Amino acid sequence: MDYSAQFDALQRTVTEAKAAAETAATESRDQLRQRIDQAQTDIDLAAHDAQQHTGAADAGERSKWAQMKADAAAKRDDIKAKIDARNAQFDADIAAGDAVLAEQAAYDAIDYAGWAVDNARLAVLDAIDARSYADERAKATSS
Numbered sequence: 001m002d003y004s005a006q007f008d009a010l011q012r013t014v015t016e017a018k019a020a021a022e023t024a025a026t027e028s029r030d031q032l033r034q035r036i037d038q039a040q041t042d043i044d045l046a047a048h049d050a051q052q053h054t055g056a057a058d059a060g061e062r063s064k065w066a067q068m069k070a071d072a073a074a075k076r077d078d079i080k081a082k083i084d085a086r087n088a089q090f091d092a093d094i095a096a097g098d099a100v101l102a103e104q105a106a107y108d109a110i111d112y113a114g115w116a117v118d119n120a121r122l123a124v125l126d127a128i129d130a131r132s133y134a135d136e137r138a139k140a141t142s143s
Contacts (some may be wrong), residue, residue: 003124010117036083043076079105 024035047069079102086098 001127003128007120010120014113040076040080047073075109 020035020039024032027035082098082102086095086102
């Protein structure tokens with residue numbers, strides 16, 4: 001498996017996300033809505049791709065990752081609902097409180113992404129070790 005290419009793609013995704021956040025800070029709300037809609041589409045496509053890639057995984061592992069993805073999808077739907085509700089609000093105090101909650105959710109999501117990367121590193125090292133051991137055992141058996 002080409003883990004390096006996957007990490008390169010992850011790095012590009014992080015770079016793009018950072019650039020989008022920096023640009024979004026200066027955009028109008030209409031531009032932000034377009035950016036949010038595009039991000040939602042990108043996430044939906046990535047989730048579909050991820051489902052296809054889990055087909056080769058062990059059933060137990062697949063169910064763990066599937067549950068994590070389902071939890072993430074539920075969180076994404078919750079964020080989308082909050083955005084829609086925010087657009088219906090007219091009270092400045094409620095909007096300010098909602099902004100604080102949204103900022104905390106963004107911080108938590110970035111923190112979770114870091115945790116996911118750490119877990120990906122461990123999973124990759126485990127996979128490399130498992131393949132190395134399997135190759136070693138196969139070589140010993142054939143000798």
